Amino acid sequence: xxxxxxxxxxxxxxxxxxxxxxxxxxxxxxxxxxxxxxxxxxxxxxxxxxxxxxxxxxxxxxxxxxxxxxxxxxxxxxxxxxxxxxxxxxxxxxxxxxxxxxxxxxxxxxxxxxxxxxxxxxxxxxxxxxxxxxxxxxxxxxxxxxxxxxxxxxxxxxxxxxxxxxxxxxxxxxxxxxxxxxxxxxxxxxxxxxxxxxxxxxxxxxxxxxxxxxxxxxxxxxxxxxxxxxxxxxxxxxxx
Numbered sequence: 001x002x003x004x005x006x007x008x009x010x011x012x013x014x015x016x017x018x019x020x021x022x023x024x025x026x027x028x029x030x031x032x033x034x035x036x037x038x039x040x041x042x043x044x045x046x047x048x049x050x051x052x053x054x055x056x057x058x059x060x061x062x063x064x065x066x067x068x069x070x071x072x073x074x075x076x077x078x079x080x081x082x083x084x085x086x087x088x089x090x091x092x093x094x095x096x097x098x099x100x101x102x103x104x105x106x107x108x109x110x111x112x113x114x115x116x117x118x119x120x121x122x123x124x125x126x127x128x129x130x131x132x133x134x135x136x137x138x139x140x141x142x143x144x145x146x147x148x149x150x151x152x153x154x155x156x157x158x159x160x161x162x163x164x165x166x167x168x169x170x171x172x173x174x175x176x177x178x179x180x181x182x183x184x185x186x187x188x189x190x191x192x193x194x195x196x197x198x199x200x201x202x203x204x205x206x207x208x209x210x211x212x213x214x215x216x217x218x219x220x221x222x223x224x225x226x227x228x229x230x231x232x233x234x235x236x237x238x239x240x
Contacts, residue, residue, distance in 0.1 A: 061086040080108030087111065091136045095122035098144035105231035120174030121147065127177045145151045146170065218224055 015115045043061060049056040061216050065086035068077050084107045088096055100110035108117060125140040132139070150167045195203065219227060 020080060023083070024066075027062045027069075027079065027083070030059055031063050031066040032128070034059070035067060083107040088235040091122050091126060091140075092118065094136055094140050095119075095125060098125075098140040101141070102144040102148035102183050115231050117147065120171075120178060123177035123181050127180065147174075193223075 030048065032039055033042055034048050036042055043051075045060050046056050049059040052059075059155055065079070065083040069082040084096070085093060088111060096107055096110045099114055099118050100107045101119055103110065103114065105114075121140060121144050122136070124143045128134070128139040128143070129136050147170050150170055155205070176209045
């Protein structure tokens with residue numbers, strides 16, 4: 001296996017540090033013109049956002065991150081985590097922190113590069129918490145750690161063969177949890193809504209397709225024999 005040249009590693013590190021430095025300079029600039037009490041010309045975050053053509057939330061997040069960062073006197077290399085923490089909320093932040101810890105990466109890296117994993121870890125932890133009567137905070141670390149252990153074990157072929165069923169289970173559990181969350185949101189969003197006849201017909205057809213998928217999944221999990229899976233999937237594709 002070819003290894004990356006040390007010179008290329010150094011360039012990558014230098015460029016990454018430059019990006020981090022620029023981001024910190026931008027944060028300091030926005031903080032100076034909105035929150036710095038020594039600046040008599042400072043304006044509200046709303047006015048600043050309007051003037052530079054950015055959303056109020058975007059400006060507020062980076063200003064809040066800089067405020068927290070400066071209070072704690074953290075080094076430049078940690079600012080990304082402060083900004084990530086300012087952008088994330090609630091269970092999403094909890095899940096991102098768990099993923100970052102399990103993978104050994106920064107919170108900012110988890111937020112930017114492992115979005116799907118964060119979403120699935122959050123959904124699984126929420127479902128487990130509801131089933132067991134616990135909290136997301138109590139469940140999220142074990143979910144993230146288990147996923148990482150399986151991912152690490154899959155790095156060599158023999159371990160991957162032995163852990164394949166666990167990996168498939170984790171992936172399936174995560175996707176099912178996300179689907180359940182979405183369907184529960186639909187249930188809540190449609191309460192009291194008077195749909196037209198055409199809309200009811202379209203939704204009913206979609207629900208029928210969903211039930212068909214669930215039936216197939218049920219048969220696959222319990223091990224029903226003599227099923228032509230290709231034909232059954234083709235029927236679903238033809239009905240969509």
